[in-house]
Amino acid sequence: MGQSRTVVKIMEKSKKKSAYAKGLRDGFPIAMGYFAVAFSLGFMAKKCTLTPIQGFIGSFFTRASAGEYGVYSMVVQDAGYISVVVMSLITNLRYLLMSTALTQKFSPDTPLLKRILVGCCVTDEIFGISIAYPGYLDPRYTFGAFSISTPLWALGTMTGIIAGSVLPTRAVSALSVALYGMFIAIIIPPSKKDRAVCIAVAASFLLSWLTRNLDYIRQLNISSGTITIVLTIVISAAAAIIKPITPAEEV
Amino acid sequence: MQHSTWIYILLMILTTNIIRIIPLTLIRGQIKNRFFRSFLYYVPYVTLAVMTFPAIMEATNSPAAGAAALMIGIIAAWFGLGLFPVSVICCMVVFVLEFFI
Known part of the structure; x- marks a missing residue:
């Protein structure tokens, strides 16, 4: 970590670009796993009468598997609007903890707008890699991971709604551990130390x-x-x- | 009364993102309290660990393949492999094992 910090200082000029590129790279396995998970979410959303475009927009701006699952199941039940808000609050309350942990990860001169945008990017996985970023979090790293994983999450949902089940279940099964593989890679190194x-x-x-x-x-x-x-x-x-x-x- | 699906989606989007933003707008400086700092130090690892196991065994068709992916992933990460390689290894373990299970 110390060494990479020195390197970062030397290459101060290319820092902005490389943090974003690093985010894209680390976001890739997330995106892969997202597509598989979102695909099955889409299959479920279809049963709840969602259209492909509703699935795409809902997923793009929400990015919360359990939360979306809960809300989509309420659409078909014709539940009240208040209960949708309560469902979203409860299923996503962990994001409150995650964002609180992230507040301590910013360099003091990070502008509020960037903090808010990073906050909007928070999912279990994006939070996981952002908190593992060496030193202060460079928001561009989070944005990089966001910009590859979010479209695939939304596309996965939409494809799932359109296509039902076309991906072989064996492929879905294998892809769905991609997310957990990343979690493991985040929690093991500090456990060793x-x-x-x-x-x-x-x-x-x-x-x-x-x-x-x-x-x-x-x-x-x-x-x-x-x-x-x-x-x-x-x-x-x-x-x-x-x-x-x-x-x-x-x- | 027939509710609109678009309003459901809008409420979901607003609520989920407001939860994400609130702490970042309210807490801008360093937290001084030692207990709270320590608490936040452990939160990421604990929450990811809780979400990983036993969920990894429920995500795969065969729980045994998920368990094997977990163990091999831990070994790979222990020996210093990064996010992407560990992730790919876990997928391959499941893909190959499920030929046999």
Whole structure:
């Protein structure tokens, strides 16, 4: 990291371009996975009477798999407008946490408009790679990843609505782990460096598995988005109490 | 009463993006509180870990292929491979294994 920082300083002029290009590169596997996931979302949206153009616009500007899934299922139920807002709030509340974490990732001179635009780019995956960016976050990196992944997310939804299931399920199955592969690549290096992170990650795996497999939790029928929020808050708070960070560990 | 699909979509877009923007407009400086700083330090890793497992086993046709992709992905990342290679390796593991399972 130290070395790459020096390199960045030397190549100050090409920095802007390279951060964007780096974002495009890291956004590529995200885009691949998005297309596969959005395709199946589109298939579901079609059953909920959405047109291809509605699917495209909804996906392009929302970019939230669980949230869109929830809202599209309400379209067909002819639910009230208030309940659509509540559904969007609950299924996407984790973005509030993610954006809060990102506030600490900006250099102090980052203008408000760029902060807001980065905020609009937040998805699980874009957040994941942005927070892993060495040093302060260069907004162009996030924009690069956004500009390749968002069109494919929207196109995937639209194609899914138009075509139904044409991609072989085996290909969809393989592509759908692309996102998780990236998550793994983000959480493992810091786990190797910091034992506290390693233990927090292991605890997350364990508790997440337990919430899906213990009968009395399954019976409560809590959405996976809510489970993610609750576990994130509980485990991160526990880790922060047990092992608070020292200034050296910070960005 | 018949609701408009476009209004549903508009509400969804507005709500989802407002959630994303609020913290970034309200919190502009460094947070001083040590607990909160530590909390935010752990949040990304915890949240990604929670979302990865066991979901990776539910995303694939065969849960065993997902589990294998997770383990091989962890090994690959441990030895320093980046986002894209780890991602491709995981896809290949699933694609190849599902020939046999």
